[in-house]
Amino acid sequence: MKQNANRNLIISLLVMAVMSGSPVFAGEGNISASYLYTLSNFTGVYAISWGGVAVDEAVNEVYVFGGRGIKIFNDAGMEIYSFNDEQELGSVRSMAVDDEGNIIALVSGENRFELIRCTYRGEPLSKIELKNVPAGFTDFSPNGIIFRNGSFYLVDEVRMMVMVTDRAGLFKDGYDLAGLIGYTDQQRVDTGLGGFSVDREGYLLFTIQATAKAYVISPDRTTVRSVGKSGSTPGSFGIPGGIVADISGKYILVADTLRCCIVVFDRALNFRTEFGYRGFSPDAFIGPLGLAVDGRNRLYVTQLRDRGVSVYQIVAGG
Numbered sequence: 001m002k003q004n005a006n007r008n009l010i011i012s013l014l015v016m017a018v019m020s021g022s023p024v025f026a027g028e029g030n031i032s033a034s035y036l037y038t039l040s041n042f043t044g045v046y047a048i049s050w051g052g053v054a055v056d057e058a059v060n061e062v063y064v065f066g067g068r069g070i071k072i073f074n075d076a077g078m079e080i081y082s083f084n085d086e087q088e089l090g091s092v093r094s095m096a097v098d099d100e101g102n103i104i105a106l107v108s109g110e111n112r113f114e115l116i117r118c119t120y121r122g123e124p125l126s127k128i129e130l131k132n133v134p135a136g137f138t139d140f141s142p143n144g145i146i147f148r149n150g151s152f153y154l155v156d157e158v159r160m161m162v163m164v165t166d167r168a169g170l171f172k173d174g175y176d177l178a179g180l181i182g183y184t185d186q187q188r189v190d191t192g193l194g195g196f197s198v199d200r201e202g203y204l205l206f207t208i209q210a211t212a213k214a215y216v217i218s219p220d221r222t223t224v225r226s227v228g229k230s231g232s233t234p235g236s237f238g239i240p241g242g243i244v245a246d247i248s249g250k251y252i253l254v255a256d257t258l259r260c261c262i263v264v265f266d267r268a269l270n271f272r273t274e275f276g277y278r279g280f281s282p283d284a285f286i287g288p289l290g291l292a293v294d295g296r297n298r299l300y301v302t303q304l305r306d307r308g309v310s311v312y313q314i315v316a317g318g
Contacts, residue, residue: 061080
C-alpha cells in the first residue's frame, strides 16, 4: 500500500517537472558518462516503465523483468531470448544472476515468497529453502535480491531489512537498516527504501526518498555515512531512487527520479558531478529509477513513459 502511494506521488511530481522542461547538467569530476543505446528488439526500443534489471557480469547479458515475461539482451543491447511469458515461474518480484550463470528468481509464493534457481535461460532447477532464519526475520518479505561475493542479499524495502544467505539458503547475517541509521519504528513504517544495492566490497548502499538521503554502511556496521538534502541544485536530491557503485569502486551513482539525472559521489560521499537532463531525446531521462552496472562499467537506467532501459558507458579516472 505504501509503495503504491509513493509511486503515485512520484508520478504526479514528474508530470509537473516534465511540464517545466528544465535541463540538468552540472559539476566536474574524474568520471564521465556517454549514452550508448537503449535496450531493443527487432521492432525497436523495448518499451517498459520502471522494469527491473539484473546483469550477468561474466558474459554481460542483461535480464529485464517487470513487464510481460523476462527478456534477455546480449552484449550489444539486442533481445535474444524471452521466458516466463505465461508466468511459469510465478510473479517475479526480483532476480539475480550468480557467478555460475544461474538465475535466482524471487517470486511471490504460498509462504510470502519463494526462491527458484533456474538455468541461464529460465529452466527451473530447484527451490532454495531458507535455513536457520532468526526470529527477528519472522515477517521478512523481500522484494529485491542481489548476488555478491558468493552470497545472496535479500532486501525488504518496506521494513528496511536485509538478509544475507549462502548459495544454499543458509542464514549468514542480517541488517536492520532502519536501526543502523537511528530510525524509530514509526520512521521505519513511514519511509522505506527508495533503492538498494551491494558493492563489490560488500558495502550496503541505499536511498530514502522521504528524507532525500543516500547511505553507505560497511559490512561490519562500523561505518555509516550519509549524504543528501532536498533541492534542485547540483548535488541535492529531488527524489533519490536507485543507487550503485561503479565497477572501479571509486564512485557511487544515484538516480534522481524527479530531477531526471544521475548524481555522482566519491566513496566518501563528496559530490563530484551529475549527468543527464529531462527530456525525450535518446540521451535524456524521464523518471529514472533503477540502476545496474555490468562487468564493462556500463550503467543501465530504467525509466518511466515506456522509455525502457538506457545504457551509458561510465569511464572513471583517478
